[in-house]
Amino acid sequence: MEQISGAAKAEPRRGRRGGGPGDAAAPGGPAEGAWRFPVPATEASVPLTRHAVRDRLLEQGMTGERFQELVDDLLLIVSELVSNAVTHAAELSPQVVTELSVGRSWVRVSVEDGDPYRPKALENDTGSTGGRGLLLVKSVTLQAGGVCDVERTGEGGKVIWASLPVPPEPGR
Template sequence: MEQISGTAKAEPRPGGRGKGPGDAPAGSGPAEGVWRFPVPAIEASVPRTRHAVRDRLLAEGLTGVRYQELVDDLLLIVSELVSNAVTHAAELSPEVVTELSVGPAWVRVSVEDGDPYRPKALENDTGRTGGRGLLLVKSVTLQAGGVCDVERRGEGGKVIWASLPVPPGPAH
């Protein structure tokens, strides 16, 4: 198990390379791997997870102007999904697990909890405050050219995920 940001722990998953920034040739794109960040379903876990994911993205080579918008979008998505899990699923799920998968063309973030309720993105209602986190995730994902979904887990919980494309490198 690897310590990230001093708080959230990343667990490399089987099949994930888990290599650091020095392992990929410069300019070749991000290093590939899969990492899991289990945290308790409490408010303090939202910024902890966001910082852990940010640190991992940067360590895997998603740095500089080329990746800035992708990293910003991913961090917004992570914040919204973990916040939703902590707010709405904590009673049935004392732990929330964020998974980060980095590939050559896509980066996927997912948040899993033990609550079986499958949320739906609310419509944009200017009379309501709050309650639009999933709508924001869907909007940011689609604008970036990605895809997102909610899936049931065999254990009764759910996972909400978003995959965003990695920006192409400069033409040679």
């Protein structure tokens, strides 16, 4: 287990190559791997998780202009999903687990909690202050050419995930 950003701890996911600081990015793409970031279901965990995911993305080679929009989108998605879990699931789920998986052509983030309630993206309601986090995640994901969904876990909770494509190398 390694410390990321002095905050959330990244744990290489079992059964997959976890990567590390010495891993080189694939030619033209990010280094592959999967990591889990378990945190307490508290408001302070939202920025800690976002910073830990950002640091890991950068360590995997997602730096520079080519990856800027992807990284920004992923960090927005992580912030919204962890915030939703902390706000709505903390009573039934004292821990929230974010997972980051990096492939050659895609990046997937997921947030798992122990609450069985499956949220739905609310439509834009100008009279409401809030409640649009999942709609924002869905919109950002679709605009990036990705996919997102909500699934039940074997333990009765849920995992909300988004998978976004890695931008092609310039000139391809």
